[in-house]
Amino acid sequence: MSSSHDTHASHAAAPTHEKKHLALTLHVWRQRAATSEGKFVTYKLDDVSPDMSFLEMLDVLNERLIANGEEPIAFDHDCREGICGACSLTINGQPHGFERETTTCQIHMRRFEDGQTIYIEPFRANAFPVVKDLVVDRGAFDRIIAAGGFITARAGSAPDANALPIAGDVAESAMDAAACIGCGACVASCKNASAMLFVSAKVSHLALLPQGQAERSRRVLAMVEQMDKEGFGNCTNESECEAACPKGISVANIARLNREYLRALACGD
Amino acid sequence: MVRRIASLWSSSIGKKALMSVTGLLLIGFLVLHLVGNLQLFADDGGKSFDAYAAKLKSFGPLLYVAEFGLGALFLAHLALGLRVTFENRAARAQRYALERDRGARSFASATMVVTGVIVLIFLVIHLLDFRLREMAPDGLAAMVVRRLSEPAGALIYVVGVAALGVHLSHAFRSAFQTLGLSGKGWDTPLARLGKAIAIVLGVGFAMFPLVFFSGAKKASHQASLEPARPIHAASDVTTEAIR
Numbered sequence: 373m374s375s376s377h378d379t380h381a382s383h384a385a386a387p388t389h390e391k392k393h394l395a396l397t398l399h400v401w402r403q404r405a406a407t408s409e410g411k412f413v414t415y416k417l418d419d420v421s422p423d424m425s426f427l428e429m430l431d432v433l434n435e436r437l438i439a440n441g442e443e444p445i446a447f448d449h450d451c452r453e454g455i456c457g458a459c460s461l462t463i464n465g466q467p468h469g470f471e472r473e474t475t476t477c478q479i480h481m482r483r484f485e486d487g488q489t490i491y492i493e494p495f496r497a498n499a500f501p502v503v504k505d506l507v508v509d510r511g512a513f514d515r516i517i518a519a520g521g522f523i524t525a526r527a528g529s530a531p532d533a534n535a536l537p538i539a540g541d542v543a544e545s546a547m548d549a550a551a552c553i554g555c556g557a558c559v560a561s562c563k564n565a566s567a568m569l570f571v572s573a574k575v576s577h578l579a580l581l582p583q584g585q586a587e588r589s590r591r592v593l594a595m596v597e598q599m600d601k602e603g604f605g606n607c608t609n610e611s612e613c614e615a616a617c618p619k620g621i622s623v624a625n626i627a628r629l630n631r632e633y634l635r636a637l638a639c640g641d
Numbered sequence: 642m643v644r645r646i647a648s649l650w651s652s653s654i655g656k657k658a659l660m661s662v663t664g665l666l667l668i669g670f671l672v673l674h675l676v677g678n679l680q681l682f683a684d685d686g687g688k689s690f691d692a693y694a695a696k697l698k699s700f701g702p703l704l705y706v707a708e709f710g711l712g713a714l715f716l717a718h719l720a721l722g723l724r725v726t727f728e729n730r731a732a733r734a735q736r737y738a739l740e741r742d743r744g745a746r747s748f749a750s751a752t753m754v755v756t757g758v759i760v761l762i763f764l765v766i767h768l769l770d771f772r773l774r775e776m777a778p779d780g781l782a783a784m785v786v787r788r789l790s791e792p793a794g795a796l797i798y799v800v801g802v803a804a805l806g807v808h809l810s811h812a813f814r815s816a817f818q819t820l821g822l823s824g825k826g827w828d829t830p831l832a833r834l835g836k837a838i839a840i841v842l843g844v845g846f847a848m849f850p851l852v853f854f855s856g857a858k859k860a861s862h863q864a865s866l867e868p869a870r871p872i873h874a875a876s877d878v879t880t881e882a883i884r
């Protein structure tokens with residue numbers, strides 16, 4: 373064990389050279405199924421490597437649970453490199469934990485302290501019902517995308533790059549909005565469980581680009597209608613979503629969404 | 642078309658847009674109200690303020706139309722504010738056991754419905770005090786000064802307008818965001834202007850109870866009971882002329 377540590381020592385952000393394993397107390401939300409009552413169950417780990425990612429720490433715990441004949445903790449994950457948006461946890465009351473612009477899968481245990489207590493809860497919103505333990509159903513986001521998050525494009529060979537001129541700053545704004553990975557942290561961090569940051573990123577991304585113009589009005593009307601149907605709350609402009617977003621999506625997109633929506637109501641087709 | 646207009650009342654963004662417009666119009670009214678009230682500080686024993694009140698009264702039916710409009714704005718804002726608040730609470734039926742924000746929200750933004758309801762209660766008292774009560778024989782200014790000189794009166798008015806100031810410190814910039822009129826370089830100026838408006842209105846209205854309660858202005862009010870100073874004579878004439 374220790375030799376493999378030494379090879380990674382140069383990456384370590386830990387202040388001390390020698391890397392101490394951590395003892396942690398975890399309070400993890402356990403819920404058998406969508407309809408069952410859930411509760412916190414306490415687990416103690418006493419040799420967590422600071423090099424592990426947060427999800428690896430859960431993997432280790434799960435191996436132990438399986439070895440003991442217990443049900444492992446269900447949690448969502450896929451890429452584990454911060455690009456898919458699958459990992460959805462609330463760590464000590466914050467979606468994706470306390471690090472700014474970092475997904476749960478990108479958090480390392482060296483950011484925690486020896487002896488620390490960690491509460492791990494699923495994202496909470498009526499629109500994101502718990503499926504099991506820490507896994508929530510974010511199908512509401514898919515239905516919002518299906519309602520209007522698309523463009524009409526000619527199928528066939530790919531168009532030439534730069535065939536369609538787009539001003540640099542516009543392209544930048546569209547790219548910034550397109551950075552949204554649809555993880556749902558905005559909903560989870562919003563005290564109103566509002567999905568405005570997500571929807572605004574998707575609407576902005578397409579409304580800014582020439583390819584998105586054909587459906588510009590009907591897209592925003594349909595996506596907002598679906599968002600409301602799903603039971604998300606109303607935005608009160610507190611910007612907690614922006615602070616919690618692992619991709620740093622700005623609430624300027626929400627202003628744009630509001631503008632697009634009101635414009636579509638007033639003069640859309 | 643009808644469906645689109647209905648969306649203003651039913652969709653999440655539509656509701657918020659109506660709240661912003663009604664709220665901003667109410668802020669506009671409050672600015673005028675504060676400017677009008679400044680006449681209470683005129684050193685003429687309330688004559689110019691009473692003349693101003695009489696002038697407003699002289700508009701007759703127009704005044705009722707304006708009052709009705711204001712009431713409608715207020716009730717719409719209130720109804721939407723309560724509805725939005727209840728819907729937002731309901732959107733997370735199962736709450737977090739541990740919830741920690743990231744410092745983006747402010748005291749004001751987290752207490753909008755609380756400060757709003759305090760303003761509502763205050764407004765009811767305020768209307769009972771000066772609008773729905775029979776006019777005192779010595780005039781409205783005298784009524785106001787009497788009420789704001791009482792400890793209970795002064796306290797109610799200070800608390801009411803302080804809640805308003807806190808409400809507005811989030812409300813103004815929030816309204817622009819809701820209407821899509823922010824982003825780019827506008828955020829900071831709008832946030833500053835919002836804070837400035839909250840302070841001007843909050844502190845501005847609080848001056849009246851503070852000044853009258855502390856007695857700083859009693860002297861001139863009493864002075865008005867003294868007979869025949871030339872300045873009074875002059876303002877009496879204007880008052881008469883308006884009536």
Ligand code: HEM
Nearest residue numbers: 608661664665667668722753754757758761812815816819
């Ligand atoms: C003269 C009195 C009032 C003024 C000038 C005023 C003004 C405003 C403005 C401009 C907003 C921002 C709207 C937005 O963000 O889109 C707001 C929000 C709000 N107001 Fe008022 N308001 C007043 C009274 C009230 C009252 C009596 C209530 C009672 C419930 C109330 C409840 C709220 C709530 C809950 C919000 C937050 C809404 C949100 O951000 O989603 N307000 N107010």
Ligand code: FES
Nearest residue numbers: 452456457459477
């Ligand atoms: S698992 Fe893909 S972003 Fe975390």
